[in-house]
Amino acid sequence: MMIERLREYVGAETPTGDAAALNAFADRLAARYTELGASVRRVPMPTGDHLVADFPGRAEAPLLFLAHHDTVWPIGQLDGAMPWRAADGIIHGPGVFDMKGGLVVLETALEQVAGRDHRPLRIIVVADEEVGSPSARDLVTAEAKGVYAAFGFEPPHPNGDLKTSRWGSTRVRVEVTGREAHAALDPDSGVSAIDELVDQLIAVRKIVAEHDNVLCNVGTVTGGGRTNVVPGSAAADIGFRFVDPATEESVLAAVKALQPVRDARLSVQVLSNRPAWQPSAATEALLAKVAAAGRSVGQQVGGAAASGAADTNLTGWLGIPTLDGLGPVGKGAHAVHEQVIAATLTERADLVAAIITSL
Template sequence: MIIERLREYADAETPTGDATALNAFADRLAERYAGLGATVRRVPMPTGDHLVADFPGRGPQADAAPLLFLGHHDTVWPIGQLADAMPWREEDGIIHGPGVFDMKGGLVVLETALEQVADQDHRPVRIVVVADEEVGSPSARDLVTAESKGVYAAFGLEPPHPNGDLKTSRWGSTRVRIEITGREAHAALDPASGISAIDELVDQLIAIRQIITQYDEVLCNVGTITGGGRTNVVPGSAAADIGFRFVDPSTEKAVLAAVETLHAVRAAQLQVRVMSNRPAWQPSAATDELLTKVIAAGQSVGQQVGGAAASGAADTNLTGWLGIPTLDGLGPVGKGAHAVHEQVIAATLAERVALVAAIITAL
């Protein structure tokens, strides 16, 4: 049943920003969570609705602080990816398809675990599923912050490390857009009256590279560049989206301050905008203590659980940064996030269900 559910979810393609597709998928989740006993609240957003589902506790801890599970239903894949390049297939115990690893597998794991513990004693459980995680959750940050208040611990349903270890900290992640406005002119007849936005953008990207060379642990990826239109026209506009990764808040603050105070080299207009930000989630004693409890929960179902730092970012960055005991990586084991070979090991779906169920009932 769990594999069939995952196929159903993979078949429903949900690219970030496609509100129609995302809201249709949110309908499925809302119905599923309500059927499992949750009170479901929808948070409308222009780019796709977020969901909050609250499951009541049972037994002695019915009124205790809830466990928070964070997930997302958007993927990096466009509509048509399933048919054109990444058809669902299950071969030799491996499941292939868009979103099976990042992170519809994690969504299926959680709901199946909740089904299994429905008649057992446990704390209340809160689920927040956001619609724009793949672009940094710009519309969901306030929601995650609000729903994190008063929780006992937070867990992410993102993919684990390749060996199945959970994630105990994450680098910070910030998306920055550099926009240049120059002045168009004929590139041959009157080039001197033009101001090349593309030339200015190139110079600014070089300046950014020089900034990050001053720090040991900063990642910088220029993800998109746009600008210009014709080779006989001096380009009047250009832009680049840049992804930064930071190991600690102080480095993040210093680098972003330097980037935000860049000055134009020529008489162009330059604007720097932060599109999304996830602060660094650093190792903590609270998370170490939580991992110890999860290790014990894993042992109760015959599993060895480990934990390690991660460089990728997710919504758990925020809960970890807020000081909430946090672990991520409860999705199934696999590989190929954001790649055409995206896949999960089928047997680990049931293993992760058992682990999540044990966590819910043990904490």
């Protein structure tokens, strides 16, 4: 049953920013959560609606579950480089690991606990997680108030361990406006936006080199149009990862203070930000309780820090006891070999059900 549902969910391709595809998938989730007894709200956004589902429970603080229904893959990936394939206990397909598998685990756990005693449950399913959840940050912050603990359904560590902290993640866009001119007849009257951007990216690398434990990836570069025209515009999107808030603040301050090298205009814009979620005694205490829940269903549960970012960064940063990685075990997030181990779908659902009924 879980594999069939996963195939259905993977078959509904949901790239970030495709509002029609995301909203159609949200319809499925909303209908299913309603069937299971939730009160469901849609939070409309131009790039796709977020969902909030509240399940009733005993008069205690709720558990918060964080998930997303967008993927990094475009429409057509399923019929091209990444067809659905299930063989030898391994399932392949776009989004199967990040994180349609996690959605199936959550839904199955909800089925298992239906009618049983537990805390209230609140589920947030975000539509733009893969680009840093820029439209969902305020929603997650508001809905997280007063919860007992937060859990994410992102993939776990390769050995199945949960994630107990995460590096911070910030996306920055550097835009340059130069001046166009004929590259041969009048080059001196032009100002190359591309040359300026290259110099600025070198400056960014120098800033990063001055700090420990910073990752920097220039993910996109655009600009110009013809080799016989001095380019008048150029831009780059940069992804930064930070181990602690102080390093993040220092690096971003230096990047925002960049100045043009030539007669060009420079703009630095923060596109999205997830603060560092650092280790805490509260999360370690939560992990101990989850490990006990795991033992009740015959599973050994461990935890470790993670370098990747997700919506749990925000709840962890807010001081809420938080764990992530409740999705199935697999590998290949954001890669064409994306896959999950089929047997861990059931194992993870059993674990989540035990967590719900024991906390």
